[in-house]
Amino acid sequence: MELVFPLATDELDRERRRVSRALLYGVLVAPIGVARADDVVWPPLQHGGHVALIRHGATTPGVGDPPNFKLDDCGTQRNLTDEGRAQALKLGEAFRAHSILVERVLSSPWCRCIETARIAFDGKPETSVALSNLFERPENRAKQVAELRALVSEFRGRGTLVLVSHGSTILALTGVSPDVAAMVVVQPQGSGNFAVVGTLNAS
Numbered sequence: 001m002e003l004v005f006p007l008a009t010d011e012l013d014r015e016r017r018r019v020s021r022a023l024l025y026g027v028l029v030a031p032i033g034v035a036r037a038d039d040v041v042w043p044p045l046q047h048g049g050h051v052a053l054i055r056h057g058a059t060t061p062g063v064g065d066p067p068n069f070k071l072d073d074c075g076t077q078r079n080l081t082d083e084g085r086a087q088a089l090k091l092g093e094a095f096r097a098h099s100i101l102v103e104r105v106l107s108s109p110w111c112r113c114i115e116t117a118r119i120a121f122d123g124k125p126e127t128s129v130a131l132s133n134l135f136e137r138p139e140n141r142a143k144q145v146a147e148l149r150a151l152v153s154e155f156r157g158r159g160t161l162v163l164v165s166h167g168s169t170i171l172a173l174t175g176v177s178p179d180v181a182a183m184v185v186v187q188p189q190g191s192g193n194f195a196v197v198g199t200l201n202a203s
Contacts, residue, residue, distance in 0.1 A: 040198035041185050042098045050197065051152050051161045053170045053184045054091065056108075056116040057084030057202075064135050074111035084112070085119055087181035087202050092120035101159030106151075108132050108165045116181070117164040131165040134172055141172055148173045155188045 044050045059078045069076040080088070095102060107117040108131035117125040130147035134140060148163075152173070155161045171177045174196055176184045181202035186194045 041183070041200045042100075044185060044187065044197050045095075045100045045160050046098060048101060048158045048160065049156065049188065051155055051163060051186050051188060051194070053152075053174065053178075053186065054116070054120075054162060054164045055167050055170060055178045055180055055182050056080070056110070056112040056164060057087040057091075057181045059084055059112050059180075065133070071109050071111075077111050080112050080115050084116070084180065088116040088119035090202075091116075091181060091183070092122065095120070102162055103157040103159035105162045105164070106131060107163075108169070110166070113164045113166065117162070120164075121162065125164065128163075131163055131169060133166040133168060135166065135168040144169065145172050149192050149194070152186060153188050153190055153192050153194045 045052065057080050059080055062078050065078065066076060071077075102121055105117050105121050105123070105125040106128045107113045107125040109127045109129060110133055113131070114125060114127065128151075130144050130151060132140065132144065134144060148169070152161075152163075167178055167180075170184055174184050174186065176196060176199060178184055178199060179201050183200045185197040185199070187197050188194050
């Protein structure tokens with residue numbers, strides 16, 4: 001079933017322009033970045049062969065998912081706010097400004113992750129159930145972490161593998177609890193192993 005987003009494609013283009021104008025005047029959020037993290041995170045991504053685990057942007061208030069939500073109906077989920085869309089836009093701009101080659105983009109099936117990936121990286125991402133939300137789903141933890149560990153540790157691309165997911169899922173894999181629109185960069189080491197290189201938060 002085709003996902004129906006709050007913003008259609010043509011509306012998304014208009015939203016990008018509106019958000020860009022707002023950002024120019026500092027209306028929504030400050031640019032992505034933590035000064036002392038730049039020299040830790042960006043050079044490895046520029047070098048290639050790394051994985052960027054990104055938490056979705058800011059959403060409507062709430063914890064977890066609404067009762068009886070449906071993955072194929074964004075209207076039943078917590079979705080990105082204007083701030084969250086602005087964060088996604090700035091994140092994508094930061095990747096382009098640092099000349100990061102994005103080789104592949106995977107997203108959790110949740111609409112807030114798909115929209116974050118779509119705005120940041122200009123295209124509909126592939127979805128992976130391994131990136132699904134683990135909040136209040138402990139029964140899925142072992143299986144998903146094993147799948148993600150294999151996906152991350154065995155990546156051997158020239159560019160960057162981008163995985164857009166949830167804070168609970170990234171924490172379960174890396175031991176790092178990222179803020180919204182934050183990025184955890186890891187270096188694959190094969191055989192199920194990887195090293196956390198650093199993090200970059202939305203400021």
